[in-house]
Amino acid sequence: RKTIDNDISTKWRLKTLSEKLNLSEVTIRKKLENENTNFYRILLDARMQKAARLVLDSDTHINKVSYAVGMSSVSYFIKLFSDYYGLTPKQFHLKYKHRNTGEKAAFMLYN
Numbered sequence: 001r002k003t004i005d006n007d008i009s010t011k012w013r014l015k016t017l018s019e020k021l022n023l024s025e026v027t028i029r030k031k032l033e034n035e036n037t038n039f040y041r042i043l044l045d046a047r048m049q050k051a052a053r054l055v056l057d058s059d060t061h062i063n064k065v066s067y068a069v070g071m072s073s074v075s076y077f078i079k080l081f082s083d084y085y086g087l088t089p090k091q092f093h094l095k096y097k098h099r100n101t102g103e104k105a106a107f108m109l110y111n
Helices: 002-006 014-021 025-034 039-057 062-068 074-085 089-096 101-110
Strands: none
Touching: 002 014, 002 039, 014 025, 025 039, 039 062, 039 074, 039 089, 062 074, 062 089, 074 089
């Protein structure tokens, strides 16, 4: 997860990760299965958590947020964000922007 977090804007594929970690795709899949997750779930979680931080901490245009988390289709990004959080990025920003820093931090830890 740290490898993905450190370069979230990369167009990650399992093959790319396996080359970067010098592990086979099968090994990575098995390790993730043992943790009851998969590569795409890890990638989605990392992207959505980074996107939420960007949406909350700035007035960055949604296009830049989308690209910053490795997604070139803004409309697809908005759909994934909405499915993940139950709110569009704009609704999310409006709902949580006035929360104090502690509440924002707690939200980010548990979502």
